[in-house]
Amino acid sequence: MESQFPILQIMDCNGQIVSPMYKEKITEDIVKNFYKQLLRIRLFDRKAVSLQRQGRIGTYAPFEGQEAAQVGSALALEPADWMFPTYRDHGAAFVFGHSLRNILLFWNGRNEGCVPPSGKRIFPPGIPIATQIPHAVGAALGEKIKGSNHAAIAYFGDGATSEGDFHEGLNFASVIKAPVVFFNQNNQYAISVPIEKQMNTKTIAQKALAYDIPSVRLDGNDVFIVYFETLKALERARKGEGPTLIEAVTWRYGAHTTADDPSKYRDQIESNNRRVETDPLLRLERWLKNEGLYEENWIRQIESDANQEIELAIAEMEAFPKANPADIFDYVFAEPTWQINQQKEEYLRLIGGEDKCIRR
């Protein structure tokens, strides 16, 4: 099966274009634009880990190493498309237009973090594994019924493909030809369980055969193959040709979340080697160097811009009004039930009333 699903690449680890048909499309502009996005989310991810260490946010799920998969796929979307991310896909959500402040609020235990900016169709991060896949199918079915040309993208990891919701989602989407892209980031570990213990198949892409939907396996650290293949899948969806499964093979350098230690379940030398050899940002730097376009000043400038943006978002997150206890009661139903009203009144009376809490 592995030979039926080769790992496709446009730019290899040395920054060489290995698919000649894309040679003209890989211009200085596109490389610099993609590099900027990769850097933005990498800097954010590192900063978030450090915020967690300092106790300024809660448990955090880092994605360092997976930036190309997230940036390439998110940039392929049209503004009115739907995004159904997991808890590790806030890089993609950010690139697609989510608010950085709200992403930080989410990691700091606030419901406000699940609210996308006005007009952005981004679902809250899926926490129970694979459950967001049927949601994406439903939203896509809605677009099909409306006769629009919008599509949906569902993100999920390798472990998610063992869940029923993955299979139910792919099967249903295939039957109804839903305009949806199933975007898998195969980082080869589900917390501590390596892919060989997760599945007996050598690829995730081959699972699409069972549903008779097209699939492709690609180098998830090559932002260009991710971008162009996602674009292709979205085009199929928009033309009414139904769903596609994309397997982006990648690697997370760090822990599953800030609450675990990866050295307990794998040799981190592998991660260190990958940082040098297959890193999504380094290969773009290598391309720039090969082409004589690498400018230290430009890199420093975009780094400083990104850091400024991140610091601003952190300041906004930290200046955000304290959690209002009334909120936990007020958003369960459109109109709270008498039970919820009673519990709210009694609790607020006990703690000295809502007035003592800072309102937004």
Added chain:
Amino acid sequence: MYTAIKTRTITLIQAITDALDTMMEEKSEVLLLGEDIGRNGGVFRATDGLLEKYGEDRVIDTPLSEAGFVGAGIGLSVNGFIPIIEIQFLGFIYPAYEQIMTHATRLRMRTMGHYTVPMVIRAPYGAGVRAPEIHCDSTEAIFTHMPGIKVVCPSSPYDAKGLLIAAIEDSDPVLFMEPMRCYRSIREEVPEGKYTVEIGRGKKLLEGDDVSIITWGAMVPIVLKAAKEMKEKGVQCDVIDLRTLYPIDYEIIADSVQKTGRTVIVHEAHATGGVGNDVLAIINETSFLFQKAPVERVTGFDVPVPYFGFEDHYLPSEARIIHAIKKVMSF
């Protein structure tokens, strides 16, 4: 000027079809998903004729995939639709438990009202129709325990239509439990066109001063028989059909038990963790000093719903209800 409202004498299942038809005609965003609901019209014929009338985009035969199509219903909801999901039997809803518990019920809270799930999940429930194994569960308490979903359970054609329309118009998820034992056993005059029965309101079926009997769904006809028999023996029962199990109508319970001081709660589901215990809590909180006898519960036993060869032993019977009434009367 008086305008006569046209009515039809129909069964509970026909009232369900009528409600679906009424709302599909009114709102183009209402659509149906479920197994065998299209050409077959549903295993109980609840969706009979709707595929022909509204087409495949709005009456969607799904794969056998409860988690998948309940999940898809959530995706449709956030995209502006009002999905009505048919779960073939309540006993088959469990694969969708996760989607209901972790998403449908929480999305409004998680997003502070940005995304909502105005979905209705219809599910026939209950024993007493000699159905195969697992087709007879009444596990409403699993859902009343979930914050973020309303649980409705009518026992008559009029209420079924009015409550289903109210559920479809509700902007939050509703589990709509249909007592299959009552599907075709009762006929009633039901108005044509649109009307609603308020969710969260019980109904007094019989007025009496001696003992309150609080029940719902498929137990209603059995309770009424027992009450009739007790009336002949000189005991007047105040019979309440709760109709909604979350949020429960505490006023109708308090009014009744404060009047009678004696209560029997009857439900088909297992005793432990059953909704009857929530009724008990309401009596305790609202009417403790009015009680003349400990409250009796007549329920299904704490055993899995047995094969139909045993179901008459499992289900609360007229004899068990009468026994409980006598017990609270003689305390």
